Amino acid sequence: MAVGTNGTNGPNGGSLPKGTPLTEPSPVAETDPAVYGEYEAKWGKAAFPATEDEWIARAKEVADILATDAVQRDLENKSPRAEIALLKHSQLLRVLGPTKYGGGGQPWNVAYKLIREVAKTDGSIGMLLGYHLLWSTSANVVGTPEQADRTHKLIIENNWFVGGAVNPRDQDQVITQDGDHIVFNGFKHFNTGGVVSDLTVLEGVLEGTEDHIFAIVETKQPGIQFLHNWNNVGLRLTESGSVRVINVRVPWTDALGWSATDKKPFDEILKIPFARLLLPTIQLVFSNFYLGIALGALSAGSAYTRTSTRAWPYTGGDTKSAATDEFYILERYGNFHAHLAAVTALADASGLAVASVYSNYSENRSELTWRGRGELAEKVAAVKVVATDEALQVTAGIFEVTGAKATSSKVGLDRFWRDVRTHTLHDPVAYKNRELGRWQLLDEIPEPTWYT
Template identity: 65%
Template structure:
């Protein structure tokens, strides 16, 4: 579909960050090329994280559309970490991809979240597409270094899909559409009229039928462009309906198989878990620097110390936070390994059993429960060991808690606890849902 001049003009008026601010880093990453090992990819993620951390507090306050930050993800190559090597991707597993998300989130939770959602959406066809679609879409995304957003919020009404000639037409609206404003492609999902069958499809973002409200101005994750979007008469050819037979106009049961296709859901739940953990780790690192440089010892003590780093209660709190974050990280890494192993074992055959899927989902549920609890505790608790001046808006320590608090409301963690209780007591694996 042709680009809408009016929509393009509107997007140009929205305050956004300037990609040229990172030109020095763009050139450096271009000269170095893509990393070629898992360790090198993690080092690249750390470099990006450090760049973002330098002014994350100021950018959070400004709340500008993160075009510069997405340009940094592009030039660094991080958008390609999971892509096939044949098309210029990194060829890494989700085990590495999750750690990359976590590293970026340490420096800036918003950008870590954007990267996580992109990696999930960019691999959607791997799960619910035909082999031809999977290869074609991976080639399109990786060769063009596209950033992918998604209008797939299950809490809203499904988009309605109708057939018009040799095309499908999407209509509807979503209250949340993470990263859409600054994306090149958007994943749409809806229900085919007259059926209960869902269809996923990739479409160009900048077109007349996709209108963003530009209304994301929330407490946390302020640079994720997660506002609402209206979808009006967006067309796709039948060939782009992921997992559907272009000749019969019916879902291909060998492609859209449950439980394999439903792995999309635990995969994104572990995306969430990793950027929660990254944000919490980032808060502890940020707080430690602040305590060392700025926090003063308490003067009204029977055992007065010369520096804050000698205070018993400060040392005790940091040690406790660190221990719990280490435990959470070990659990999250184990969950990532379990999922990556499942993909490696069954990615080609799509023959995963309900039990295998359920076991991995419970590793991920465990990781999400522990990381949610720990991240909320640590990001709030660091103020106890930094002092009242650390609450200053320009300091930016508050952004870590605000970011975690905002997204941990995505779906109630209480349901994950109940799900795990049923697994422990009844040996019951969860039924695939939009949140399990």
């Protein structure tokens, strides 16, 4: 598979859409991949995970490693070059890839559990893993079988990490034609993981049409310029800042789902419900790292309560000797546990539903109906609603059962809430509730959008 490169004399002469910010990026500090060098050797000698349990065990290993300095890394806010190296060493990036190229060959329901495990101790790295798994398999959904095969071979054999510059809220990138190539130009306020990626997914609209094109390009090229301006409340290590795309040239053969001969989309690929599976797939990615972050907060809060929280002495005659005997603390932890257990069960059921759709229709894409796609979207939407609600409830409420000293920055419990609060604003959950309401009352499947 060829990858797009920058052309200095593209059809737009290097110009950018009106209003594109032109500020220069500031220097960026990165974590050092050498800190995880021992795991490259360790996992390189270990047996490649073969079962669901083995993959989950590997993800737990990664989470435990990240947990040792998660609070400090969050405070330092460095570009996660080392953490991506750790994901590569662990083989988690390959979990969905075909076995013939060295992938794990696992279904999506397993991948969702790995995202959740990693997010328990580091929400940023759990999010990056989830986005990579979506983008690295996007050709399965919107590409031809030949394009999907080439993409898998490229990504899996090189063990590459994939980022994406596909923020729908911004103006679409403009795509122009130049012989056997298409050329991308544009700006995105948000991308995810691009700074530390090997490949980047670009998406735009072909000039003079309303047709969208996805393509996967090499990240390290002059035409992809990251502004290194991600400094938000939470998910501080996701490198979700702005990116400029200037005259990035891509062979027509790499325009996913398009004919390089006719320069037209394959209607049997891009105009059917199967081609709209990327959105429910990634929406469940979101829910699983929300859930993982909430479970991590519950675990960290429990450990703090057991070791550091003091019983309240002014109880009017019901004083306890230990915080773990306090009725209200036990009640809150029990309630958190029950609700997260319910969300976990719902997320697992929806993960199986996503995996089933891919298993049943990947070889016969045209057989998936709009109704079938809509029903899957509503299963995923239900998870998104309750995962958002419970993750916010738990990550904020954990301070009620840990106490005032637990708000110290060195404890780091605040990072769980900050991470969930940041990404749950990605698309308003109120619209998911409305969507589910129309499903419940009117039996209406949702209109496929960039967020549904």
